[in-house]
Amino acid sequence: MHGWPTEAGLPYALCMHLLIIEDDAETAAYLVNGLQESGHAAQHAGDGPTGLQAAQAARYDALVVDRMLPGLDGLSLVRKLRDAGNTTPVLFLTALADVDDRVMGLQSGGDDYLAKPFAFAELLARLAAIVRRHGAPEPAMQIKVADLEMDRLKRSVKRAGQPIALQAREFRLLEYLMLHAGQTVTRAMLLEQVWGYHFDPQTNVIDVHLSRLRTKIDKHSVQPLIHTVRGTGYRLGESPP
């Protein structure tokens, strides 16, 4: 259903069908409303057993699971789902922002992890990323967005046929953006995926790296490809968000 955009620059229109398993009614209402406002379909389950039942009864694009749930905690719920062969992507929400906790969440079958409180845009970006990754074929070795081409094997980048020299980290940054073309990626996602850091650097160093990359990619072109999504992160694509 959701493949990698084969044609460069296509706006990645995605309507996700989501299940929110969250015991705090107000948080759940905020999530359901927010997701619906953003054009997604969201259902809500208020405790572990109900959530497990709902997750098994219908197909969802992703589950948003709170770690602490009455009846059946989030980790066990996801473990049960995985044991039953259900591979629906899971994003854990937690009030515990411990690294151990994060590792445990990912080990029990979660796909991503988000600490409360979070920016709604961060949740959306991460959901889009795990939904897209799920069931998608291995990304191609050659990726193309508009006139920007990347050969992941030769590690070369061309814009409008002109080669662009990138440092190793810049290449990985661009690669991640191109693999998530049309999607908003947040600074935290970039820091985690490109640098492998799970902490918050006090200054927004990511912005500086992005602005350098942007200079190299968009300098000689009329059409910018790297767009800033205000207050959230970045998006690579033909049209601005």
Add this chain to the structure above:
Amino acid sequence: MNQIRLVHTTAFRLAMRYTGFVCLLTIVCFAIIYWVTISQLNTQIDAGLRAESTALTRLYALKGISGLQQTIAALSTTKSLAASDTGDAGPRQYLLTDAHFRTLAGSLTDWPAGIAAQDEVWTTLRLRALPGQPGLDAEHHHFEMRAVALALPKGYHLLVGQSLDELIELRNTILVLTAAAVVLVLIVGILGGALVGYGVLRRLQNVTRTADTIMAGDLSQRIPEEHGEDEFDALAGKLNAMLERIEQLMQAAREVTENVAHDLRSPLTRLRGRAEMALMKGGDAMRQREALQKSIEETDGIVATLNAILSIAQIESGKRRDWKPVDLAAVCHDAAELYAPLAEEKSLKFSADTGNVPAVTGNRQLLAQAVGNLLDNAIKYTPTGGRITLSLTANGPQSVITVADSGPGIPPELREKALERFTRLDTSRSTPGNGLGLSLVKAVAEHHGALFALEDNHPGLRVSLTFRSRPA
């Protein structure tokens, strides 16, 4: 309360076991002494009797029966002259009879029954004592005697005996001494055991008493340490160090709570104020929107501070998670690569010199965050055009990460203060940050057993983290 009873102490029980062993040893020793002495005496007595009987036999051969009769009569009355002469124990007894065992002379009245005197018969007799019998105490009704009976030529019979009273006395003495020695060993053993047990108990009670006080809530209590060197002092020292650490952690936890309360109160106040102001301003949608935007930023700041406090607290709690060999060169290289553009943006000369050093054991994320914080601080506080260097050098078994800048530095008297939580030396708060950066670095350093130092860079600040190549 779990009072330990003295008799149940290990020390006492060990002492008792040892006492039992010593008792057994004492008994064995005295038994050996007993057997050696008694058999020695027996041999002596027999030798004396043999000499006496030989002498009398010879006298009979020389002077005939009448000579012998006279001599024996004399010997029997002169109260064991011979005995004291020969040094034998106890008086001798004599009896000379004719062929029909009729008494001719001697201190004994009758020939003892059961001795068929042919040639030479050795025997031990138990006889009734006669009142006034020479060499015998009146109170003895019976006495034991070692005797040799001889058949003399012409059918005469001669019996020479030696009272065993002194031998028996000696035997009794040895038995009494043995009993006394055993009793003494028991007394000394029990007293010693009690003393040792009490000593151990008393010192352990110092520990239990302190534990009770601590359980009752007074964490400042420490176990009294005594003579200084023994195993109890070592134990007390260790326990006290442990208590110290626990108290520090409790203190840290308390501080965190206080800090959270203190440092979150101001942004929460601002947040609340902003919301109230937005409500008051009424219809202006633009300004309300702006107020809401500011509120979200304020909330993010609060969350960031909270996360920083919690992660410092977590690091300080000492639980070593994700503990692996870490290549410091890679950590420094990555951090340099992450921050270099930021320095460049501010027109700072940034150079990184990361030599190869042995791996340290630790948490890569925390080390990266620490180095990142140091670089972030240096970039933040160094004015445009300044210089920042990151270096990693091997110094013997140590690996030293140094971040030096040409900024304003920190005066020596303020360096200690700079490491305190929430301390920001520029009171204007013009630079962003929550004042937790260096506290986190300090916590990470302590967590890894590294030395964290702030020094003068002439001009500027030089911060160094010194790792042992293999932190425990």
